[in-house]
Amino acid sequence: MSLFPIFLKLTGRPCVVIGAGRLAESKIESLRAAEAAITVIAPRAIDAIAERADAGELILRARPYVEGDLAGAFLVVAATDDPAVNRAVFAEATASGVLCNAVDDPPFCDFYFPSVVRRGDLQLAISTAGNSPALAQQLRKELNEQLPLDLGDWLADLGNLRREVVTAEPLNESRRLLLHQLAQRHVCAYDQCPSRLLAREHARTNPIPMEKA
């Protein structure tokens, strides 16, 4: 199976989770990390989910799923302990063009949740297309051990520096080479950081042509 890997912007987008047990909670955590606007529908909710509802971090409707609950949703996760309900959710999602993940039921998924290694804005998402979730988890652990802990902070600095360079310099081959060079060095917030000095020197020797300035 050939899956299409993308990173979705979910901020503020309505996402519905049907079911409020342990499995739902792990998906809710992923959706929350992406700042989705989450509505959970389930007659029983575990404490962790009920507490998030009390804190105003998601909306909890304490009742069973009914057809029509997906109106206006961007995506839905069906995580009940009743496969028939999960499949009914998938059917409504398909009919109304909403992306659906029926947890642990691959034929009723439009997308799968990957295993993720995260350092700030840097994310490595691993998929085995359902062939072995255990392998995805094992690879996550191995990569997690290998990736430096400060990689997220470093990326944030590099991003700031890149924005400075992109604002100051015209789009040309020399800018592209500079950005590759900067990505190999340790950028720091310190004003005299070698990467920042290099970027400034580059800006000085490669002024933006007047017509583009």
Ligand SMILES: C[C@@]1(CC(=O)O)c2cc3[nH]c(cc4nc(cc5[nH]c(cc(n2)[C@H]1CCC(=O)O)[C@@](C)(CC(=O)O)[C@@H]5CCC(=O)O)C(CC(=O)O)=C4CCC(=O)O)c(CCC(=O)O)c3CC(=O)O
């Ligand atoms: C298709 C998919 C659909 C989806 O849920 O999105 C799916 C399906 C199924 N998982 C099953 C089992 C397990 N899943 C895990 C763990 C994870 N499963 C995740 C994703 C996915 N699981 C999607 C494909 C991902 C991919 O491979 O690309 C992860 C990556 C992300 C997440 O869940 O958020 C998360 C690791 C997170 C992490 O730690 O990094 C473990 C490990 C454990 O729990 O110890 C086991 C036991 C070991 C094993 O089976 O390998 C079963 C059988 C259930 C049963 O036995 O009844 C099915 C159903 C089937 O295969 O038919």
Ligand SMILES: NC(=O)C1=CN([C@@H]2O[C@H](COP(=O)(O)OP(=O)(O)OC[C@H]3O[C@@H](n4cnc5c(N)ncnc54)[C@H](O)[C@@H]3O)[C@@H](O)[C@H]2O)C=CC1
């Ligand atoms: N927890 C686990 O590690 C695994 C669980 N599973 C299966 O995944 C399913 C879900 O697991 P858990 O989250 O642990 O189950 P759970 O039993 O803790 O939660 C089930 C949730 O579904 C809700 N629900 C039931 N009928 C509903 C309906 N008609 N409408 C809306 N919500 C409804 C319940 O209120 C509850 O919140 C179960 O079938 C379980 O067998 C499979 C593999 C591993």
